Amino acid sequence: MAGFLLYEQAGHVVTLTMNEPDRRNPLTGNNAVQDFQAAIARIENDASVRAVILTGAGNAFSSGGNVKDMERHAAGELNGMQIRQEYRQGIQKLPLALFNLEVPVIAAVNGAAIGAGLDLTCMCDIRIASTHAKFAESFVKLGIVPGDGGAWLLPRVIGLARAAEMTFTGQVIDAEQALAWNLVSRVVAPEALLPTAMALAEQIAANPPHAVRLAKRLMREGMHTRLDTLLEMSAAYQALSHQTPDHAEAVAAFIDKRPPVFKG
Numbered sequence: 001m002a003g004f005l006l007y008e009q010a011g012h013v014v015t016l017t018m019n020e021p022d023r024r025n026p027l028t029g030n031n032a033v034q035d036f037q038a039a040i041a042r043i044e045n046d047a048s049v050r051a052v053i054l055t056g057a058g059n060a061f062s063s064g065g066n067v068k069d070m071e072r073h074a075a076g077e078l079n080g081m082q083i084r085q086e087y088r089q090g091i092q093k094l095p096l097a098l099f100n101l102e103v104p105v106i107a108a109v110n111g112a113a114i115g116a117g118l119d120l121t122c123m124c125d126i127r128i129a130s131t132h133a134k135f136a137e138s139f140v141k142l143g144i145v146p147g148d149g150g151a152w153l154l155p156r157v158i159g160l161a162r163a164a165e166m167t168f169t170g171q172v173i174d175a176e177q178a179l180a181w182n183l184v185s186r187v188v189a190p191e192a193l194l195p196t197a198m199a200l201a202e203q204i205a206a207n208p209p210h211a212v213r214l215a216k217r218l219m220r221e222g223m224h225t226r227l228d229t230l231l232e233m234s235a236a237y238q239a240l241s242h243q244t245p246d247h248a249e250a251v252a253a254f255i256d257k258r259p260p261v262f263k264g
Contacts, residue, residue: 005035006057007042012050012205013198014043021058027116027148029069033094040097047264050205050212052101053197054124055108061133064115065091070142087147091116095149098123100220102213104204108197109133109175109184115142119150122157125216126200127184129175130193135183137163141170156223158183208246209264 004025006017016039018025018032026032043049056062073083098105098120107113107124115138121127137154139146146154146167155163158181166173175187188196204212214237222230241247246262253260 003035004030004032005039007039009049010198011202012048012209013053013201014039014049014051015053015055015194015198018054018056018062021056021060023066024058024060024063024112025056025117026063026066026069027094027120028064028091029066033090036094037097040101043101043103047209049103050207050209050264051201052103052105053108053194053201054105054120055194055197056110058111059132060111060117061107061109061113062117062120063112064117064119064138067142070144091148094120095123095153099149099153102216104201104212104216106197106201108193109135110190110193112136114138114172115146116148116150119146119148119153121183122150122153127178128186128188128193128197128200129178129184130190131175131187132190133175133178133184133187134172135166135178136170136172137166138170138172140168206262208244208250208262210244210246211241214241 004018004020006019008015008017020026020030043052072078078086104126105124107121107127109121109127109129111130111132112134113121114136118135118137121135137146137150139150145151151167154166157163158166162181165171173181175184178184179187186196218230218234218237221233246264249262250260
């Protein structure tokens with residue numbers, strides 16, 4: 001896949017690389033959203049994909065919105081309804097697509113994840129940071145609000161109080177503070193970032209893919225639904241899982257004390 005997003009597959013793992021390093025991998029003013037939608041549709045329709053790694057080329061993960069592109073808004077070239085439609089048909093399609101992808105996604109944060117770039121990491125399931133990474137919910141510094149779902153995503157990752165602190169101040173935090181605040185689960189040396197992400201992706205991909213996908217769906221639904229509703233969904237998903245060949249293989253392998261072979 002050419003363009004903003006590079007698509008590479010090795011075994012059951014797809015690596016998506018944002019590839020506008022000279023502009024610090026912005027998510028607006030280019031084809032980023034369309035490329036993400038195309039990649040996500042490709043992954044959803046490919047049963048061989050069991051895990052995804054998302055990273056950025058160059059020194060930045062993603063600088064978020066293209067500030068130069070915002071000049072049109074500041075200059076009054078568009079009215080309010082036109083700007084609203086730009087958001088609805090543009091950047092807001094990204095969280096709906098990526099957050100709801102059933103295949104687990106690991107954000108390998110190689111550098112700055114700023115504004116929508118930070119929110120992009122929160123659309124993923126797991127975040128691993130290089131020691132060079134830094135994070136900011138910086139919309140307030142430009143006199144705007146998170147227009148990409150960050151006000152919903154960030155509090156669910158790090159809690160309301162810390163999300164409020166980042167959102168209201170626009171402060172930049174480094175990788176170690178991100179680790180302390182549970183924004184990321186690991187901090188590694190730059191040269192170890194992609195190997196660490198790949199090792200984790202392969203560990204995920206080694207499990208029965210239906211179980212991983214359904215578990216992710218339950219976790220996503222659990223973020224905004226009632227316990228009794230989630231229990232009903234869990235019972236239905238469990239009934240499906242018990243009838244799969246991979247479940248039978250897992251039980252047989254456990255009893256036979258041998259490694260299982262999952263076919264998906």
